[in-house]
Structure formats: C-alpha cells, structure tokens
Amino acid sequence: MKELLSSEMANSMTREQMHRYNRHIILDGFGREGQERLLQSRVLLVGVGGLGSPAALYLAAAGVGTLGIVDGDNVGLTNLQRQVLHTTPDIGRPKVDSAAEYIPRLNPDVKVEKHAFFLSEDNAMQLVEGYDFIIDGSDNFSTKYLVNDACVMLGKACSIGGISRYSGQLMTHVPSSACYRCLFPEPPAMNDVETCARVGVLGSIAGMLGTMQATECIKYLAKVGTLLTDTLLTFDALTMEWNRLHFPQNEDCPLCGKKPTITELKEYAFQPCSKKKE
Amino acid sequence: MQINVNNKPLTTNATSLAQLAAELALPEKGVAVAIGNKMVPRSLWDETALSEDMHITIIKAACGG
Ligand SMILES: [Zn+2]
Numbered sequence: 001m002k003e004l005l006s007s008e009m010a011n012s013m014t015r016e017q018m019h020r021y022n023r024h025i026i027l028d029g030f031g032r033e034g035q036e037r038l039l040q041s042r043v044l045l046v047g048v049g050g051l052g053s054p055a056a057l058y059l060a061a062a063g064v065g066t067l068g069i070v071d072g073d074n075v076g077l078t079n080l081q082r083q084v085l086h087t088t089p090d091i092g093r094p095k096v097d098s099a100a101e102y103i104p105r106l107n108p109d110v111k112v113e114k115h116a117f118f119l120s121e122d123n124a125m126q127l128v129e130g131y132d133f134i135i136d137g138s139d140n141f142s143t144k145y146l147v148n149d150a151c152v153m154l155g156k157a158c159s160i161g162g163i164s165r166y167s168g169q170l171m172t173h174v175p176s177s178a179c180y181r182c183l184f185p186e187p188p189a190m191n192d193v194e195t196c197a198r199v200g201v202l203g204s205i206a207g208m209l210g211t212m213q214a215t216e217c218i219k220y221l222a223k224v225g226t227l228l229t230d231t232l233l234t235f236d237a238l239t240m241e242w243n244r245l246h247f248p249q250n251e252d253c254p255l256c257g258k259k260p261t262i263t264e265l266k267e268y269a270f271q272p273c274s275k276k277k278e
Numbered sequence: 279m280q281i282n283v284n285n286k287p288l289t290t291n292a293t294s295l296a297q298l299a300a301e302l303a304l305p306e307k308g309v310a311v312a313i314g315n316k317m318v319p320r321s322l323w324d325e326t327a328l329s330e331d332m333h334i335t336i337i338k339a340a341c342g343g
Binding site for chain 1: 285307312316319320337341342
C-alpha cells in the first residue's frame, strides 16, 4: 500500500505541468489521468519527414514522455516544403539532430531518444519493442512493411500513413485488429511505385495526415475515443473528401491470417522507394 | 453496364470485380478495391458480381511520407 502510494506520487504532475496541460486536463474523458498516461508513454517516430515532423511537434506539445526518433537521413532543401520540424539552417544536418534540438524548446518535459539510422530488418524488432506506440512516417514501402510486421509480431500498436500527389491515407493497428498486409499483402512492383520525389506531393497534406497520426497515438495512449482500426481513412485535397473504408482482418493475410507465410522480419530484396531519396 | 469508379461514371463490359480489375489493368500488388465503403479482399474478386450503379473505390498504397 505504501509502495503504491509513493509510485502514484512519483507519477503525479507538478504545478507547472498541471498548468501546461490544462486544456487537456479539462477535456471530457481525458482529464488528469489521460495526461499522466501521456507523460509516462514512449512513442517511436519512424521518420521525421513530411508526416513525422508535424506528428513530432504535436506529440511533444502534448507531453508524450519519451519520443524515440529513428531516421538516418539528413535535411535537404527539397524537404523544407513540407518537413516543418527542420529549418533552412539545418540543411545538411541529420534530421534526428534538428528534431532533438527543437523538441526540448517546445516542451522540456519530453525526452528525445535519437536513433540516427534507418529502420532495418536487423534493428526493427529491438527498437519497436521498447515503445508503446509506433508512428510510421516513412517515405518507402520497405520501411512501412517493416513497421507493420514488427508491430504485429510484437503485439504493438501503430499508425501507418502515406501521402502522394494530392492525397493521403492512414490506418491504425492494435493487437488483433487488421494489419497493413490485410489490405495490401505485398508492396507494389517497383515500376508501379510513385515516390514523392517522382510525382510530387502537396506539402500541407503531410501536415493534415501527420497530425491525424499524432491524434490517433494520443487517443490510444490516453484511452479516449475509438481508433481507425480495421479502417483505411483516405483524403483527397483536390475535392476535400475524406473516405472511411472498412476492412476486417483478412484470413488470407500472409502475416496475421490463418496460414501465415511471414514468420520473421524480412526487408524487401528490392527497395521500391529508395531509402536515400531526393 | 454503368458503374461508378472513384466518383466517376464508367461504362464496362465486366460482370465481376476480377474482370473489372483486368479491364482497368490494375496492378497485382499495392491496390485495394472497395464496394461502397467495404474493402473486398482480392481472393473474392472472382466471385464478386458487379451491378448497375455500383460505387467502387480503387485505392493505391501510398508510400510518401
Ligand atoms: Zn494482416
């Protein structure tokens, strides 16, 4: 009993934190409890590019206790049209560095863990294991499938997002809900892949989709609302139409179906979107 | 018959989802198809019949980030 009491006290917020997070705390259904859950949570951002930048900013502002950032890329001039965590003087610097510099200024409550490399079949399980929620903001299928597969194998929750041209899509996975492979069992053939570097992307939709990924993550951690599980949410900026498409777990899914053929983490032999892009 | 694909009218000779996919030359991977707001797994495309005015959404997996 005494132990319980002291651990509760260790988790409780300071006066300043009560003030900083007041607009969360007064929210119906969120409260002090939801905020304390955020402060104790660990989120892994896979990529701090178009999707990961806005997600990182809102997760940091929201007071997620630890933000792990895995990205092996450096800031490039063409990134700045949408990757709002990085600034012009950051060009040439590792993205994890500009992220780790900005986030504590936004919110010193947040601990940043830098992983200055790309997610791979060799490091994904170990990395994903250490976090409560994973946000895929990567710009290639190889990484998206690695995130999905590792999360399913480890029973982790994640949000997978993708943007292209004027549109975007996202889905949330929690243990026992449909996975990305239930919808897209395998990545497209290389010739069918449209990278942002090839076909372009409207910068502001990265913000829209990335903040929605952050919203799903915050809801999951604070235990409020319902999630985009078994659902792909799509968005078209040209018509401003959102579409919710439902897909239950697919019994033919090569990863989580009845007869899974994927039992260990494996990167694609080919890299449909090159990892070193732009 | 006349159907609706991604909010555009389309006249097709296809009678099943599989035939429509062939007609539109949809790639084998990285594409999902929904009727109304429900995705139809590829294994059911053969047996899924099309009907007049059906609303079909074709989604390509997007890799940008
Ligand atoms: Zn699955």
